[in-house]
Amino acid sequence: MISANETKMPVTHNAPLLRDTMARSLQRELDSLKAEGLHRRLRQVDGPQGPRISVDGTEAIHFAGSDYLGLACHPRLKQAACQATMRYGCGVASARLISGNHDLYPQLEERLACFKQAEAALLFSTGYQANLGVLSALVGSQDVVFSDALNHASIVDGCRLSRAQVRIVPHNDLAALERLLERERSARRRLVVVDSLYSMDGDVAPLAQIVELAERYDCVTMVDDSHGTGVLGKTGRGAAEAAGVLGRIDIETGSLAKALGGFGGYVVASRTVIEYLINRARPFIFTCALPSAVVATVLEALAVMEDEPERRQRLWDNTRYMRIRLREIGFDVNPNGTQIIPLVAGEPERAMRFCQELLSRGVFAQGIRYPSVPRGTERIRLTVTASHNRADLDIALTALAEAGRAVQLI
CATH class of the missing domain: 3.90.1150.10 (Aspartate Aminotransferase, domain 1)
Structure with missing residues (x-):
């Protein structure tokens, strides 16, 4: 007969030792960051x-x-947020593909598409997730992405997640971009992606010339207009308006947390691209919908921007x-x-x-x-x-x- 003591599993100390080893390793890296x-x-x-x-x-x-634009604390935005909270509650508690697609979301998407003169739009939880979602869904290992050297981290990470071949273009170097486009003609899909207004340098991408090159070489254009929306262009429609190429950018992404004073991210593109993202963009599919108060806030921000x-x-x-x-x-x-x-x-x-x-x-x-x-x-x-x-x-x-x-x- 086996005693109770004999049936017990032997006690090991590997887990605490591994945790201690990791903690020491992390602390060394933190100390190195401090030293630098x-x-x-x-x-x-x-x-x-x-x-x-x-x-x-x-x-x-x-x-x-x-x-x-100083909209984050505008009285009309705060009132819109309060009214939406009283009607819809504080959180949706569901992804939009399940039960989270309340009526405010298609309203804002239609409004954004009209504002950007595109066929359709799709909301994401953040601008970061919008870039991850677009790049990881639309391109893969058989494709090539031409990415500006100073693009935002979300674009860099989206390129990595996509597993596409990435060709880094020296910042705003049109001659280098054309050489790369000429060299990579045989790829299945080709996409050139830039920030419109670079968040750390404050300079603007030469969008008119980039669009012209992309059209000449049959390449898709993608522009992150996070810092240009509400700021650039005669009516604040962004960098495409300022450059005279509104409606010619294939895919535009951006943040709703900058000049619009709210939160979330967006993609505007053709109806086909938007439908594809709804079905394939994992950062959209597997994320709870934005709180309704946030959506109402951005709807009001677009109205205030036009009124003021x-x-x-x-x-x-x-x-x-x-x-x-x-x-x-x-x-x-x-x-x-x-x-x-x-x-x-x-x-x-x-x-x-x-x-x-x-x-x-x-x-x-x-x-x-x-x-x-x-x-x-x-x-x-x-x-x-x-x-x-x-x-x-x-x-x-x-x-x-x-x-x-x-x-x-x-």
């Missing part, structure tokens, strides 16, 4: 989005967000003022750029010291380091908004001059 000046931490922000916020207990003028075009004008007035004055102070700034203004420090420690010098003077502009930007190009990224008044800008310019001298940038 690349360690990150979460800052505590209090209060609503606006031209002034509290950062780690310090009140500061806010130049680190993407609420370009002066917001976009004020954004551009503020942008031109800041760029001209920064150049006069001594920073290397193009006076004719967009609302995203990089001030390159060149190394991570210097960028973060610049950031702290600004915060101590009541200005918050986050230091940006590798891998968000290439090594050696660490920077402060200023984002101008329509909500800033002239007094805000002048206070910030004084702080930037003092902090720039403190870290020997000017």
Whole structure:
């Protein structure tokens, strides 16, 4: 007869040892990041989005967000969110292909398609997931993607997930793009993908020339217009409108959390592409639908943007003022750029010291380091908004001059 003690499985200590080994390995990597000046931490922000916020207990003028038109706290958007919450509740608790497709979603998709002059649109939970979904669904191992060297991480990750062959195009280099298009004529599907307005450099892709090349070489175009929507173009329709190619971009993705002041992501394209994504894009299929309050907020944001075009004008007035004055102070700034203004420090420690010098003077502009930007190009990224008044800008310019001298940038 076997005793109870003899039937017990032998006790092993492998799991705790493995956990300890992993913990030590992770700590070594964290220590290495600290040594390189690349360690990150979460800052505590209090209060609503606006031209002034509290950062780690310090009140500061806010130049680190993407609420370009100042819509995130607009009374009409808040009212729309409250009304939708009272009607639909706080969460959908289902994917749209199951029971989460409430009536607001097709309303916003139709509105976005009309706004972008496309056949159809599809909402995603984030702009990041929109790029993952499009690239992983539409291209595969037999296909080639031509991706700009400075494309957003979501595009980079979408390319990896797709398993397509990726050809990196030097930033905004049209001659290099044409050489690659000529070389890869035999691929099953070919897709060129760019950001419209690059989030770390503030420059704009030459969309008119890219579209012309893509049409000449029978290549699909995909543009992420996250930072251009609401900002670029005569009516804020984005980079395609500004470049005169509205309706000629095959696929456009973007975030609803920038100038539109809400949340989520979108894709606009032909009805065939949208139907295919509904059936094949895993980040869409296997994700709960956005809360109805978020969808209602973006619907209202599009209406406010049309009703109050002066917001976009004020954004551009503020942008031109800041760029001209920064150049006069001594920073290397193009006076004719967009609302995203990089001030390159060149190394991570210097960028973060610049950031702290600004915060101590009541200005918050986050230091940006590798891998968000290439090594050696660490920077402060200023984002101008329509909500800033002239007094805000002048206070910030004084702080930037003092902090720039403190870290020997000017």
